[in-house]
Amino acid sequence: MTQPAPRSADPIRVGVIGARGRMGAEVCRAVAAADGMELVATVDAGDPLAALSDAGVEVVVDFTHPNVVMDNVRFCVDRGIHCVVGTSGFDQQRMAAIGAWLAPKPELGVLLAPNFAIGAVLSMRFAELAAKYYESVEIIELHHPRKADAPSGTATHTAALVEKARAAAGLGLSPDATTAEVDGARGALVDGVRVHSIRLSGLIAHQEVLFGMAGETLSIRHDSLDRTSFMPGVLLAVREIRTHPGLTVGLDKFLDL
Ligand SMILES: NC(=O)C1=CN([C@@H]2O[C@H](COP(=O)(O)OP(=O)(O)OC[C@H]3O[C@@H](n4cnc5c(N)ncnc54)[C@H](OP(=O)(O)O)[C@@H]3O)[C@@H](O)[C@H]2O)C=CC1
Numbered sequence: 001m002t003q004p005a006p007r008s009a010d011p012i013r014v015g016v017i018g019a020r021g022r023m024g025a026e027v028c029r030a031v032a033a034a035d036g037m038e039l040v041a042t043v044d045a046g047d048p049l050a051a052l053s054d055a056g057v058e059v060v061v062d063f064t065h066p067n068v069v070m071d072n073v074r075f076c077v078d079r080g081i082h083c084v085v086g087t088s089g090f091d092q093q094r095m096a097a098i099g100a101w102l103a104p105k106p107e108l109g110v111l112l113a114p115n116f117a118i119g120a121v122l123s124m125r126f127a128e129l130a131a132k133y134y135e136s137v138e139i140i141e142l143h144h145p146r147k148a149d150a151p152s153g154t155a156t157h158t159a160a161l162v163e164k165a166r167a168a169a170g171l172g173l174s175p176d177a178t179t180a181e182v183d184g185a186r187g188a189l190v191d192g193v194r195v196h197s198i199r200l201s202g203l204i205a206h207q208e209v210l211f212g213m214a215g216e217t218l219s220i221r222h223d224s225l226d227r228t229s230f231m232p233g234v235l236l237a238v239r240e241i242r243t244h245p246g247l248t249v250g251l252d253k254f255l256d257l
């Protein structure tokens with residue numbers, strides 16, 4: 001349920017966790033330069049999370065690591081701090097846990113956004129729309145080689161959306177006659193969809209969803225060429241989260257899509 005935006009003209013007090021990382025540093029710059037918000041606390045590995053509550057943070061932005069993000073979200077929810085989370089590594093079990101933490105705090109919002117780039121959000125929606133029309137689908141995600149997790153959160157989320165649309169249309173697995181395979185050659189099976197992860201110097205974040213049927217294919221590709229591509233989405237989420245209580249998955253829920 002969307003509530004009216006707070007009337008206060010006071011800037012939103014923002015804290016960043018993972019502030020010295022690739023994304024966190026970019027978020028700190030974007031928040032510091034944005035109208036209507038103030039960067040009041042930054043935390044990275046080894047720093048106490050109490051710096052956030054001590055500084056009166058209202059909205060935290062987390063770009064850390066799948067291994068630590070749940071502790072960060074728990075800390076913030078317990079202290080009534082809204083969370084905008086870009087860190088990957090969320091599954092249904094993790095989402096259910098966050099939902100349970102939020103249950104006694106009906107005013108509090110947590111956004112888990114697999115991808116903040118507008119084109120990535122659109123491409124996931126396009127893939128969801130296309131899914132029911134095609135017999136075959138596979139996903140290729142391509143990232144910089146310092147990425148810790150594979151497949152990417154974006155690919156995992158896309159696979160889930162595509163699978164749901166295929167299941168609703170009565171489609172099963174994509175046809176595949178492979179009977180002899182070198183381990184990994186056919187990628188990972190995520191929600192019944194093959195996902196192939198490329199790690200390559202020079203890349204930032206890219207994804208291609210390939211659909212096929214007799215006589216035609218469709219490729220839906222998005223490329224983040226710079227981490228600035230994620231910043232408009234992050235700033236939008238910081239502005240919106242206080243009026244979107246509960247757990248939200250996907251930036252599309254904050255857009256007029
Ligand atoms: N949703 C989206 O649009 C996007 C999501 N991401 C995701 O964001 C996450 C971060 O990516 P990226 O910035 O490239 O990664 P980085 O490794 O560059 O940054 C992560 C930062 O978090 C720090 N950190 C680790 N543990 C903690 C902790 N317990 N408390 C506070 N800080 C901690 C790391 O410190 P140290 O290095 O010392 O461990 C590091 O400085 C990944 O999961 C990635 O997939 C990335 C881009 C876009």
Ligand SMILES: O=C(O)C1=N[C@H](C(=O)O)C[C@H](O)C1
Pocket residue numbers: 088114115143147148151152153154155204205206
């Ligand atoms: O690690 C990254 O860089 C990215 N991670 C997110 C993901 O796992 O999908 C979003 C984007 O792809 C960049």
